[in-house]
Amino acid sequence: MKYPRGGYALPGTTLAFKTGTWRVQKPVHYHYAAPCHHACPAGEDAQAYLARVEEGDFRAAWETIVQANPMPCVTGRVCLHPCEHACNRGQFDESIAIHSVERYLGDMAVKEGWAYPVQPVPANAPRVAVIGAGPAGMSNAYHLIRAGYNVTLFDAFPLAGGTLRTGIPNYRLPDEALDAELDRIFALGIEFKPHHQLGREISLSELKEQYAAVFLAPGAMQGRNWSVGDVVPQDLHQGLDLIKQWMTVGEVPSFQSAAVVGGGNTAIDVARILKRSGTPEVHIITHNGLPGPNAIPGDVMRAIPREVEHAQQEGVQIHEHRGIRRLILRGGRVTGVEMVHMKKMPDETGRLRRVAFEGTETVLHVDQVIPAIGQVVEGEGMERLLGQADWLPVDDLFKVPGQENVWSGGDACSTGQGTVAGAIGDGRRAAEDMVAWLRGWERPELGERRIVEYAQLNLTYFNPKERAHEPILPVAERTGAREVVSGLERNQVMQESHRCFSCGNCMSCDNCWTLCPDSAVLKNPDAAREIDRYVFDYDYCKGCGLCAAECPVGFIDMVEDN
Amino acid sequence: MNNETTKTVSIEELRRKQPRFQGITSGHRACLGCGEALAARLVTEAAGPDVMIANATGCLEIFTTPWPESSWRVPWMHSLFENAGAIAAGMESAMKAQGKTTKVLSFAGDGGTFDIGFQALSGMMERGHNVLYVCYDNEAYMNTGIQRSSSTPHAARTTTSPPGRERMGKRHLKKDIVSIVAAHHIPYAATTSVAYPVDLRRKVRRAMEIEGPTFIQIHSPCPLGWGHDGAETLDVARMAVECGLYPVIELERGKLTGLLPIREPRPVSDYLKVQQRFRHLFQDHHKAREELEHLQALADYNIETFQLSGHGADDQDTSGLNEARRGGVRSA
Ligand SMILES: Cc1cc2nc3c(=O)[nH]c(=O)nc-3n(C[C@H](O)[C@H](O)[C@H](O)COP(=O)(O)OP(=O)(O)OC[C@H]3O[C@@H](n4cnc5c(N)ncnc54)[C@H](O)[C@@H]3O)c2cc1C
Ligand SMILES: Cc1ncc(C[n+]2csc(CCOP(=O)(O)OP(=O)(O)O)c2C)c(N)n1
Numbered sequence: 001m002k003y004p005r006g007g008y009a010l011p012g013t014t015l016a017f018k019t020g021t022w023r024v025q026k027p028v029h030y031h032y033a034a035p036c037h038h039a040c041p042a043g044e045d046a047q048a049y050l051a052r053v054e055e056g057d058f059r060a061a062w063e064t065i066v067q068a069n070p071m072p073c074v075t076g077r078v079c080l081h082p083c084e085h086a087c088n089r090g091q092f093d094e095s096i097a098i099h100s101v102e103r104y105l106g107d108m109a110v111k112e113g114w115a116y117p118v119q120p121v122p123a124n125a126p127r128v129a130v131i132g133a134g135p136a137g138m139s140n141a142y143h144l145i146r147a148g149y150n151v152t153l154f155d156a157f158p159l160a161g162g163t164l165r166t167g168i169p170n171y172r173l174p175d176e177a178l179d180a181e182l183d184r185i186f187a188l189g190i191e192f193k194p195h196h197q198l199g200r201e202i203s204l205s206e207l208k209e210q211y212a213a214v215f216l217a218p219g220a221m222q223g224r225n226w227s228v229g230d231v232v233p234q235d236l237h238q239g240l241d242l243i244k245q246w247m248t249v250g251e252v253p254s255f256q257s258a259a260v261v262g263g264g265n266t267a268i269d270v271a272r273i274l275k276r277s278g279t280p281e282v283h284i285i286t287h288n289g290l291p292g293p294n295a296i297p298g299d300v301m302r303a304i305p306r307e308v309e310h311a312q313q314e315g316v317q318i319h320e321h322r323g324i325r326r327l328i329l330r331g332g333r334v335t336g337v338e339m340v341h342m343k344k345m346p347d348e349t350g351r352l353r354r355v356a357f358e359g360t361e362t363v364l365h366v367d368q369v370i371p372a373i374g375q376v377v378e379g380e381g382m383e384r385l386l387g388q389a390d391w392l393p394v395d396d397l398f399k400v401p402g403q404e405n406v407w408s409g410g411d412a413c414s415t416g417q418g419t420v421a422g423a424i425g426d427g428r429r430a431a432e433d434m435v436a437w438l439r440g441w442e443r444p445e446l447g448e449r450r451i452v453e454y455a456q457l458n459l460t461y462f463n464p465k466e467r468a469h470e471p472i473l474p475v476a477e478r479t480g481a482r483e484v485v486s487g488l489e490r491n492q493v494m495q496e497s498h499r500c501f502s503c504g505n506c507m508s509c510d511n512c513w514t515l516c517p518d519s520a521v522l523k524n525p526d527a528a529r530e531i532d533r534y535v536f537d538y539d540y541c542k543g544c545g546l547c548a549a550e551c552p553v554g555f556i557d558m559v560e561d562n
Numbered sequence: 563m564n565n566e567t568t569k570t571v572s573i574e575e576l577r578r579k580q581p582r583f584q585g586i587t588s589g590h591r592a593c594l595g596c597g598e599a600l601a602a603r604l605v606t607e608a609a610g611p612d613v614m615i616a617n618a619t620g621c622l623e624i625f626t627t628p629w630p631e632s633s634w635r636v637p638w639m640h641s642l643f644e645n646a647g648a649i650a651a652g653m654e655s656a657m658k659a660q661g662k663t664t665k666v667l668s669f670a671g672d673g674g675t676f677d678i679g680f681q682a683l684s685g686m687m688e689r690g691h692n693v694l695y696v697c698y699d700n701e702a703y704m705n706t707g708i709q710r711s712s713s714t715p716h717a718a719r720t721t722t723s724p725p726g727r728e729r730m731g732k733r734h735l736k737k738d739i740v741s742i743v744a745a746h747h748i749p750y751a752a753t754t755s756v757a758y759p760v761d762l763r764r765k766v767r768r769a770m771e772i773e774g775p776t777f778i779q780i781h782s783p784c785p786l787g788w789g790h791d792g793a794e795t796l797d798v799a800r801m802a803v804e805c806g807l808y809p810v811i812e813l814e815r816g817k818l819t820g821l822l823p824i825r826e827p828r829p830v831s832d833y834l835k836v837q838q839r840f841r842h843l844f845q846d847h848h849k850a851r852e853e854l855e856h857l858q859a860l861a862d863y864n865i866e867t868f869q870l871s872g873h874g875a876d877d878q879d880t881s882g883l884n885e886a887r888r889g890g891v892r893s894a
């Protein structure tokens with residue numbers, strides 16, 4: 001080069017010297033999965049849609065949700081939201097009110113009449129059969145249509161919705177919310193055939209032949225048989241049947257006092273319905289313990305903790321860690337039950353077993369005992385697949401082993417989670433595998449993205465802020481089908497989006513750009529993708545690691561570079 | 563998925579198009595994670611293009627101008643270690659004589675400010691020159707290999723204040739330079755830290771608008787001299803402020819007019835234990851314990867004297883000021 005004369009230099013000429021050669025490690029952007037995303041059984045990326053909310057683009061936020069889950073109105077209300085248990089913010093002050101934001105967006109989409117961002121399916125595209133119009137079947141149909149396939153949906157019942165319609169009571173999930181989302185899915189062009197029961201109007205072998213592929217999602221709609229020492233009361237009502245009656249007729253018989261047996265959502269809802277229909281004294285008897293900080297993992301009631309709490313507020317008495325020893329009958333009718341204390345204890349091999357403690361027997365006077373101890377598949381038309389099993393066998397990608405073109409998901413399948421979000425996720429993932437099969441592709445990989453840990457965040461850049469809570473009806477006003485929990489306001493939803501740490505994904509905070517001592521982070525505001533807005537200039541980056549340390553969200557990793 | 567970005571524009575073009583003024587560019591020879599390099603970049607960014615700089619000898623001067631190159635993109639001049647104040651005063655007078663309004667800045671390390679350049683600085687202020695003097699305070703003579711200055715904190719190790727049988731590092735106290743400077747009755751003197759870029763920028767803009775001598779002292783960690791990882795520069799700087807050892811204040815005409823409240827003061831040991839220069843204070847020795855307490859007492863004294871404790875959460879305190887926002891509003 002031509003050296004300048006005397007002691008001067010031209011401006012900015014150190015650019016000729018590439019300090020990047022000093023580096024032994026380099027920063028790279030790595031898009032970790034946020035814990036909320038990882039935890040969602042339906043596969044929703046809460047981090048991504050909270051970011052859209054924060055930008056004020058509610059429609060984009062909703063469209064982000066419906067990439068995975070077509071029914072946010074429903075899940076925003078009834079999901080037990082494992083996302084919030086996993087939320088990193090929970091370790092800081094309180095988790096983000098993810099389900100409330102989800103519900104808000106779901107309700108907004110209904111109010112605004114937003115349509116799914118889905119292309120119409122060509123008439124000549126292959127047609128797939130889906131059995132069961134519960135959340136698993138609806139989700140599967142939706143994702144098949146998104147991928148460009150025609151769908152015919154069969155259900156034994158006159159209306160779609162499955163257990164969302166016949167199980168989950170309207171004071172938790174109003175019909176309008178459910179119908180709005182079902183109608184929107186049907187508007188995509190599903191051929192719906194109600195009153196078609198597998199094993200009666202249609203057979204599996206027909207379906208397998210006439211359709212390119214078959215998805216079985218008949219749920220678990222039949223209450224488990226129940227007896228105490230082979231004794232069954234004469235006037236036995238199954239919990240599930242009482243709920244169905246409530247949902248169709250609007251009321252159920254009232255009793256003096258009733259004991260509901262079980263610890264799941266069905267037990268809780270039966271108890272709450274009995275209360276609403278005028279039974280003054282309602283008990284729940286459950287083997288398991290109440291949810292809460294002292295709960296023993298593996299021995300907690302399966303019902304959603306929030307719903308357990310609401311039931312207790314409404315006067316339902318829960319007898320935890322109790323078993324029924326004996327029914328006290330007079331002329332075939334129940335007059336009481338004998339309960340005994342029970343607990344799950346590890347035996348000599350370390351396995352948990354239930355132990356009843358002698359001498360702790362008590363008698364509870366009731367005139368009704370209502371079993372709600374779980375549901376099984378109604379196997380009609382699927383006997384060959386079921387064999388002796390309670391559930392339809394499936395592999396990791398929901399394909400029924402030994403079947404050419406049959407998949408299953410939701411409560412009916414052997415890996416069913418017994419939740420709405422689980423059923424929706426099953427339907428989506430099965431659809432992915434079905435589409436791959438229909439196109440002759442490799443099966444989708446199960447590979448998982450790494451999750452960003454709480455310790456990877458830089459909490460200096462966040463401050464404690466109170467979480468928004470949804471308004472709840474006072475107990476006196478919880479009558480009939482009145483919805484108990486209502487939604488957040490817009491400003492609360494915005495506030496929740498600000499609270500979100502944006503775990504693992506760049507929030508365009510400018511920290512790296514502002515703080516790199518070597519100006520080796522360049523900003524590219526025009527980048528199409530959010531994750532490309534900041535670019536490392538490796539010609540000059542010395543690899544100090546400062547940007548990675550100061551990134552609030554853990555989007556920058558330092559990797560070896562020799 | 564390791565998404566090293568897909569580039570649609572060339573990196574050179576992107577560098578030219580950066581939406582901020584770049585007074586210092588890349589390719590300088592500062593150490594990894596240098597606090598001083600960061601501080602100087604932030605100052606020139608906030609001061610903008612219409613400036614000229616007189617820079618004293620020291621790391622900043624050396625690492626930005628390895629002849630025949632320069633990182634500077636504004637007029638910049640170096641003369642000696644001891645005379646940045648005087649050179650700046652001369653530049654300012656020359657500008658004035660030509661009827662130009664270009665603001666003159668004077669940059670120096672703590673050695674060049676607290677010690678050898680102090681007389682030139684004092685004279686410049688006393689004569690009322692329209693100069694913004696910025697002291698990059700890395701608490702020792704770093705460029706010549708970590709010798710103590712009158713800015714080096716009490717009990718810190720440098721090559722000329724080694725801990726041993728007689729002393730636990732530096733025997734004397736850190737000079738309160740900002741008060742001394744403010745005693746010249748100048749319109750504006752302030753301290754700030756690289757850990758609070760928002761505060762730093764605000765103060766530079768403020769000083770730029772004032773006609774007359776102004777002074778900003780910036781706490782700028784030196785990973786090599788302090789003995790911490792370059793990735794921890796900001797964390798270390800932040801703890802210095804949060805523990806009270808480095809008060810962030812503003813003085814106008816000698817009076818305290820502003821301060822950065824500390825949300826929750828943390829113990830000085832948090833700050834000290836991550837730095838090699840204080841490591842001897844954590845040995846099992848009564849003198850070490852005594853000096854640790856001494857530093858805590860100095861921090862408490864600062865908190866009391868300048869009333870640094872915040873009153874509840876505030877968006878302008880040590881925690882509030884750094885809150886990250888989507889879209890980078892914080893950095894405005
Ligand atoms: C009372 C109650 C409360 C609950 N509360 C919650 C809650 O708050 N949150 C939560 O996440 N989960 C809850 N659940 C569980 C949740 O409802 C189920 O996990 C979910 O609905 C399962 O979805 P699915 O699509 O697999 O089956 P389902 O929703 O049960 O749907 C199955 C569908 O298949 C149809 N079908 C069945 N057999 C045939 C056949 N042979 N031919 C044609 N069609 C057939 C049925 O008519 C039905 O429409 C609750 C369940 C109950 C019973
Ligand atoms: C009169 C004079 N004495 C000594 C030196 C050698 N010298 C060059 S830089 C320097 C130290 C600078 O320290 P400081 O001002 O604190 O700046 P830093 O390098 O720490 O940024 C010294 C002693 C010199 N250049 N001129």
Ligand code: SF4
Binds near residue numbers: 034086088499
């Ligand atoms: S803070 Fe936000 S991104 Fe992180 S887990 Fe919670 S909701 Fe998800």
Ligand code: SF4
Binds near residue numbers: 517520536
């Ligand atoms: S702060 Fe700058 S120099 Fe340091 S690792 Fe990050 S990009 Fe590289």
Ligand code: SF4
Binds near residue numbers: 513
């Ligand atoms: S520091 Fe901020 S701008 Fe940089 S990668 Fe992290 S979140 Fe994105």
